[in-house]
Each structure stands twice: as structure tokens, then as C-alpha cells.
Amino acid sequence: MYICPIFIIEKHIFMKKTLLVFAIIFLCNAISAQVSKEIKGSLIDMKTKGEAEKVDVQLLSLKTGKSWTTSTNDKGEFLFKNIPLGKLQIKIIDSDYRYEKFAFETDSNHLKKYHFSQPFGVRLKVSWLFNWGDRTVVVKGKTIIKEHYWSHLTAKIILFLYAFCLFLIFYYSVVQVSLAVAYVRSRKKRALEIAPIFDLTNAPKVTVQLPMYNEMYVAERIIEKTAELDYPRDKFQIQVLDDSTDETKEIIANKVKELAAKGIDIIHIHRTDRTGYKAGALDSAMDKVSGEFIAIFDADFVPDTDFLLKTIPYFQDEKIGVVQTRWGHLNKTYSMLTELQAFGLNGHFAIEQGGRSANGHYINFNGTAGIWRKSCIADAGGWEHDTITEDLDLSYRAQMKGWQFKYLEDVISPAELPITMSALKSQQHRWMKGGAEVFMKMWKRLVKDPNVRFTDKIHGLAHLFNSTVFVFILFLSVLSLFVLHIKDSFSDLNFVIQFGSFFIISTIFLAYYYWSSYRDKKGKTGSDIVRFTGRFFQFLTVSMALSLSNAVAVIEGYLGIKSSFVRTPKFNVSKKAEFQGNKYDKKSLSITNIMEGILMVVFGFTAINRAIYGDFGMVPFHLMLTIGYGVIFFSTLKERRI
Numbered sequence: 001m002y003i004c005p006i007f008i009i010e011k012h013i014f015m016k017k018t019l020l021v022f023a024i025i026f027l028c029n030a031i032s033a034q035v036s037k038e039i040k041g042s043l044i045d046m047k048t049k050g051e052a053e054k055v056d057v058q059l060l061s062l063k064t065g066k067s068w069t070t071s072t073n074d075k076g077e078f079l080f081k082n083i084p085l086g087k088l089q090i091k092i093i094d095s096d097y098r099y100e101k102f103a104f105e106t107d108s109n110h111l112k113k114y115h116f117s118q119p120f121g122v123r124l125k126v127s128w129l130f131n132w133g134d135r136t137v138v139v140k141g142k143t144i145i146k147e148h149y150w151s152h153l154t155a156k157i158i159l160f161l162y163a164f165c166l167f168l169i170f171y172y173s174v175v176q177v178s179l180a181v182a183y184v185r186s187r188k189k190r191a192l193e194i195a196p197i198f199d200l201t202n203a204p205k206v207t208v209q210l211p212m213y214n215e216m217y218v219a220e221r222i223i224e225k226t227a228e229l230d231y232p233r234d235k236f237q238i239q240v241l242d243d244s245t246d247e248t249k250e251i252i253a254n255k256v257k258e259l260a261a262k263g264i265d266i267i268h269i270h271r272t273d274r275t276g277y278k279a280g281a282l283d284s285a286m287d288k289v290s291g292e293f294i295a296i297f298d299a300d301f302v303p304d305t306d307f308l309l310k311t312i313p314y315f316q317d318e319k320i321g322v323v324q325t326r327w328g329h330l331n332k333t334y335s336m337l338t339e340l341q342a343f344g345l346n347g348h349f350a351i352e353q354g355g356r357s358a359n360g361h362y363i364n365f366n367g368t369a370g371i372w373r374k375s376c377i378a379d380a381g382g383w384e385h386d387t388i389t390e391d392l393d394l395s396y397r398a399q400m401k402g403w404q405f406k407y408l409e410d411v412i413s414p415a416e417l418p419i420t421m422s423a424l425k426s427q428q429h430r431w432m433k434g435g436a437e438v439f440m441k442m443w444k445r446l447v448k449d450p451n452v453r454f455t456d457k458i459h460g461l462a463h464l465f466n467s468t469v470f471v472f473i474l475f476l477s478v479l480s481l482f483v484l485h486i487k488d489s490f491s492d493l494n495f496v497i498q499f500g501s502f503f504i505i506s507t508i509f510l511a512y513y514y515w516s517s518y519r520d521k522k523g524k525t526g527s528d529i530v531r532f533t534g535r536f537f538q539f540l541t542v543s544m545a546l547s548l549s550n551a552v553a554v555i556e557g558y559l560g561i562k563s564s565f566v567r568t569p570k571f572n573v574s575k576k577a578e579f580q581g582n583k584y585d586k587k588s589l590s591i592t593n594i595m596e597g598i599l600m601v602v603f604g605f606t607a608i609n610r611a612i613y614g615d616f617g618m619v620p621f622h623l624m625l626t627i628g629y630g631v632i633f634f635s636t637l638k639e640r641r642i
Helices: 003-035 149-185 187-192 219-227 248-260 277-284 307-316 336-358 374-379 390-400 421-448 454-464 466-489 491-521 526-545 547-559 591-612 619-641
Strands: 036-045 056-061 067-071 077-084 086-092 100-106 113-115 120-122 135-139 142-146 206-212 236-242 266-270 293-296 320-329 370-373 404-415
Touching: 036 086, 056 077, 067 077, 086 120, 100 120, 149 187, 149 336, 149 454, 149 466, 149 491, 187 336, 206 219, 206 277, 219 236, 219 248, 236 248, 236 277, 248 266, 277 390, 293 307, 293 374, 307 320, 307 370, 307 404, 320 336, 320 390, 336 404, 336 421, 336 491, 336 526, 370 374, 374 390, 390 404, 390 421, 390 454, 421 454, 421 466, 421 547, 421 619, 454 466, 466 491, 466 547, 466 591, 466 619, 491 526, 526 547, 526 619, 547 591, 591 619
Parallel strands: 036 113, 036 120, 206 236, 206 293, 236 266, 320 404
Antiparallel strands: 036 077, 056 067, 056 086, 086 100, 135 142, 293 370, 320 370
């Protein structure tokens, strides 16, 4: 009952307040008509002189810091409404156009609009590298200039090649990680494997071949170690296959004469015609081989005395054509360079050889520290001279004939690692070029052979194609410099650049590949993981920088460019204090060395420049390349002074 009077009183008060609010709003609108404006203008492309359509424009109040954003229409016009008076600034914030800013001030003399009579000139955000290639076309009688048309097309081609390299590197890493998985899965099976029982009374005749060419520092050592092998003397022959042109010939002759006087069946076969190089030496001695099996050692190896006792028993299986052992390292701790080589080779012998063997895929005789069944060599067509990796060539021909290869990871044959950068590069050059030559020789035969399993074809092609990954790493590295300019120039192509994440995935896969070997030999504690991570990135850094010299070798192999067999210099030293130089080691500065120095500077400058401007995407990659090329370049310079 008492509500009604109160309601009437409050209603009158509410009406007065409402009228007051409306009055205030009216006054504010009236004032705003005097202190707020429309800001209108237009943009033209400075190069084409045409309207700059759909360009993002920002208006900033320099007094309050408030900003407004809009885009130009199809006539290149932009419009901002209800903008307060004062000092203002127009900014071009579009991803396709360069950052520009224009300051101005509005005052009470402009009652409604602030219209710029002259258009603002803007330029496309294009790097100097792609600031070219306009195309003029006529559409319906109107001449249209397509700015940077040809440079934009070039950018697309570069990005396609970049993505292609990323894909192939990714494919390579997938194959490697599959081998690592196979190796890990076979761990228990390998642990339970028992070596065949061997009756020495029925031991087959074995010939040990020692191919040499100018090995004055290590010739005596390998001959003596071979003579010490524990095997029945009447079932044991040594052939020293000597192509030397220096004093090595006399050193070998004296040592052979000394051992022969002790009743050892040893002969010195010296060639003056080096046709076929190592393969030629092995082939020319076949008619003098008295053994049913042939063991081969390079001059820098030091086999254990029980080598034959651990390997020959596996030939009781008539299907076995080759038994290959794992390489050990006599001078692993000599320097960082030898440690990195050991890291990489351990991965190869454990995972690649072990993984392929575990899955029954083709593996290769590594040129040394292995034994061949003589009849297997003959059945496969013998040693051929048309490639410089005769071991890989004969391995595939033999396995395609149905012969099986046995890999013994636990039988270690120690050898020297190259201790100089030039020696390492000569070794890598031979391996990479030879791999490419064998790929060209064998890939069609491998694909077409109906007796080869499909999985063996896939893994075989990947195996033979391994060396080519260095070509793609080199191309990827160089193309990455152009990609940064494309990123700065054409925002519509940035989505392709995102595929760079595949490189990160590939790195993770390769890390697992090498970790699978490392943990079996070292362990898997926290400190082991830290040490492995450091060593892995050191190895990756130097390996990527070796891509230049290795890529040159691979391209030579694919083009069929013939060159002499470049031997790896041997030093016979285990400590730095013992090193006095080596007359076989090359000391000249090549064009490749100079290019490595240039690449060091280019990648280093790029990394620093990008870091300064806050673009960190490729900085780690370019820093690794800088360090890697720097290590190779300065190591080469240092060796020239020795």
C-alpha cells in the first residue's frame, strides 16, 4: 500500500536525471564535432605508380599513445574516423611494404576532415637481392606493371630446391633411424649368439693380402703383426702387394726376406704398372693365392693375434662369402679430430653395419679387416677397376649373386685414424667419390634384379646414395642465405620456409642413431648424455662443413671424372709429441680451402647480422657452419706451416 507514493516520487527524480544525461551527451557531441576529425588519405606504389591496395595502415596519437588500424581499399584510400586533435603519426605496418611513418598535426581549423591532397608514396618490402624483374602486361587496354615478377618466380624456384634438399635429408635420417631401431631390437639376440666350434686340425688354408703404396712409416708394423697371427703355419700364406715408388719397396723387401728366413710363407709382389690401383693389385695377385680364404688388411691396421681364430669358423656355413669385423682406433685420443672420427665410425660400424645385418639387408666389406671366400670373389666377377671403392662394388655384386655377409661387431681390428685435416679430407674424398661411382654402376642392376627383395632394393639404394647427402647439405646451407632474403621480401612465400622444421626433426633422428651406438659402448647415465650431446654437435658441426669438399667428390663421381687413387697418409704416431710431419701429407692450399674460408666469413656475418635484428631462426645453423668451416680452414693453414 505504501509503495505507490514512493514510486511516484522516484519516477520524477529518474526523469530529471535522464534529461540531465541526454543534455550532457548532446554537449559532448557538439564539442566532439569541434575536436575530433576524419583522417583521410591514399597510398601509391612508388615503383608502379599505381594504387597500393589492401595495405595495413596505423594511426598513432603521439599525445595519448592510442592507435587505430585500417587497410586501404581498391583505390589505395584509407580512412580514420573520430580522431582527436593533436600531434599524430601515420605508419605503414603492412607485411608486404617497407615500414614507413609520416607525422602531422590537426587543429581547430579543420572542422570535420583532415584530407591529404597528396598521396603517400610506399615501397614494397623487398631485399636488394630480389629488387628486380618487373613484368609489364596489358589487360583490356590498360598497362599493368607486375612489380618484382621474375624475382618472385626465382624465389619460388629457390624455395622448391630448398624444400627438396630438406626432404632428402629427412629421408636419409629416417633410413638411419630405422637401422638404429633394428640394431637396438637385435641386442638380446646378439648377446645370445655363440661362435661356431672350430677344429684347428681341419683348418682351411688362408691367404693374407697386404696392399701397399708408399707406406714407409707403417709397412714393417703390419707385416710383423700379420706374421704373428695365431694359425697353423702350413695353412697360412702372406702376400705383400706392393705398388710403391719410394723407399717403401726396400723396407718391404728386407722385412719379407727376414720373415721368409724364419719359415713363414710370405711373398713380395711388386708392380711397376699401377693399373687399377688397389683393386688392380688385389686382382693381379689372385692367380698366386693358395688359400681357400683371403684376409685383407690395409697398412695402417694392427690385427690381434687371434683374428683368424675368431673369424674363419663362420665360414663353415657355405652361404657365407664375407666376414667383416669392426674397426678399432689406435689413436682415438690423439686430438679432437681423431675423437670425432671415432665417434662417426663407431656409429657406422655399430648401427649401419649392425642394423643392416640384423634386418638381413646388404652390407659392405669395408676394404680391410675382413675375409673373403675365394670362390665368392670369382663368382661375383672378381675385383673390377672402374670405381675407386672396389670393396663396395664387389660387395653388392656378391650379395646379388646370393652370397651372405657376416658382420662381427665384437671382433675389433685396431687401425690408425688420420691425424691431419688434409689426410682426413683425402680419405673422405675417396669414400664419397667411390660411393657415387658405385651408385651409378649398380642402381639399375639392383632395381631390375628379380631375385633381390623389395626391402633390400630400398635400403640398398639408400646405402649407395649415402654420400650424396653431403651435396644436399651443401646446397641447403647455401640456399639458406637466399631464403633469409626471400623471407624479408615476399610474405606470401613464408609458409614454405616453415618446412625448415624438418631439419630439426632430422637432427633428432641422427642424434638417436649415434646415441644407440654411444650408450652401448659408454653408458646411459646423466653425465654420459651430457658428454654425448656435446660430442654429437661437435661432430655435426665439422661434418656439415666437410660438405663442400665431399660434395665436390660426389659430383666428380656422378660425372664420371676419373682421378688417381688418393691414398690416406699414414703416420704411425699415437701422441702429438711423436709427430714430425709426413712426406706423403699434402700441404698445398687448394681452391676448396679458399672457398671454405669464404663460407666461414659469409655464414658468420649472416649469423651476427640476424642476431642483431632479432631474427634468430637460422642463427644456430649458421653459427655451426661458421665454426665448422673455421675449424677446417684454420686447421689447413696450421698444417701448411708444419
